Amino acid sequence: MSTQATKTQTSPAVKISVNTIGKSTPVPANRPIIITIDGPAGTGKSTVARMLAAKLGLDFLDTGAMYRAAAAIMIDKQFDEDQVGELVSEVIGADLHFDWSQDPPTILAWDNPIDHRIRSQEVTDLVSYVATLSELRQHMVRKQRIIFAQHPHLVTEGRDQGSVAFPDAPVKFYLDAEPMIRAQRRIDQLGIDPQTMSLETMCDRIIQRDEMDSTRADGPLVCPDDAIRIDTSAMDIEEVVDLMAKHVMARVQDLPELDS
Ligand code: DC
Numbered sequence: 001m002s003t004q005a006t007k008t009q010t011s012p013a014v015k016i017s018v019n020t021i022g023k024s025t026p027v028p029a030n031r032p033i034i035i036t037i038d039g040p041a042g043t044g045k046s047t048v049a050r051m052l053a054a055k056l057g058l059d060f061l062d063t064g065a066m067y068r069a070a071a072a073i074m075i076d077k078q079f080d081e082d083q084v085g086e087l088v089s090e091v092i093g094a095d096l097h098f099d100w101s102q103d104p105p106t107i108l109a110w111d112n113p114i115d116h117r118i119r120s121q122e123v124t125d126l127v128s129y130v131a132t133l134s135e136l137r138q139h140m141v142r143k144q145r146i147i148f149a150q151h152p153h154l155v156t157e158g159r160d161q162g163s164v165a166f167p168d169a170p171v172k173f174y175l176d177a178e179p180m181i182r183a184q185r186r187i188d189q190l191g192i193d194p195q196t197m198s199l200e201t202m203c204d205r206i207i208q209r210d211e212m213d214s215t216r217a218d219g220p221l222v223c224p225d226d227a228i229r230i231d232t233s234a235m236d237i238e239e240v241v242d243l244m245a246k247h248v249m250a251r252v253q254d255l256p257e258l259d260s
Helices: 045-056 063-076 084-094 121-130 134-150 161-165 179-190 199-215 237-252
Strands: 008-010 015-018 033-038 059-062 097-099 106-109 153-157 171-176 228-231
Touching (some): 045 153, 045 237, 063 084, 063 134, 121 199, 134 153, 161 171, 171 237, 228 237
Parallel strands (some): 033 153, 059 153
Antiparallel strands (some): 008 015
C-alpha cells in the first residue's frame, strides 16, 4: 500500500482514510489533526495517548522521551549543571528523532538508538532538572512542531503540549487524578515492593513533583483553558480512551482541509 495514499473507502459508519504512514484512520487524510494530552505524572498519559493513537490510526509522540534522551546525553557527556549551553548544543547536534517504523516509535540520537537507556533510574533522577532548562525546552518545542509538520495526524503527550507547543490544537485533553491514586498507579507501574516505599511516601513525591512542574518558569504544568479535563481517578484506561475518542470524532468533521 502506498505510504502517501489519500484514498478513502466508505464503511457503513465512518469513512476510513489511509494516513501518511499507511495506517487506517477515521480522520480524513486531507485534514491534519493534532491531539494534545497534558497532565501531571501518574495519570496514565503515555498509555492513554498510545492507545488513543492506535484506536484512531494516528501517530503517537512521547515528548518525555525527548527530555529523557537529553538527560542521558548530559550523563554521557558528563556535563555539570552550569554547562547548560554545552548541553543544549550537544542535544541540537544529536538531532533527536524517532524511528516511526517501531510501535511505539523509538528515539535516536546521532542516528543511534538511545531508547533502551532512557528509562534507567539515573536518567529518571536527572530528567526533572533537565526539563527546567528554558533553552532546552525551546529547542524541544521547535522539534515537536517539525515532527507534527511531518506527521500531521498526531497524538502528542507531555506536560506542555496543549499549553505551549500546540496552543492551536483542535482537541486538547488534560488528564488528572487524585494524588493517592496516581501514587498507587506509579507503584504498580514500577513494580515497587511496598516494603521499600510506602504509598504515602510515593504520594508525597508525586505532590512535590507536581509543585516543581507547576512552578517552573518555562512550560509549567497548567490545564489549558480550552482543554477537556478528565479526572481518571475512578475510570479504567479503556473508559478514558473511549471517552477521548468520542471527543475527537465529534471534532473531526469540523477540521479544516488541506489545500489541494
Ligand atoms: O513523561 P515522562 O516521565 O517520560 O517525562 C520525563 C520528564 O520530562 C518529566 O520530568 C516531565 C518532563 N517533561 C516535560 O517537562 N515536558 C514534556 N513535554 C514532557 C516531559
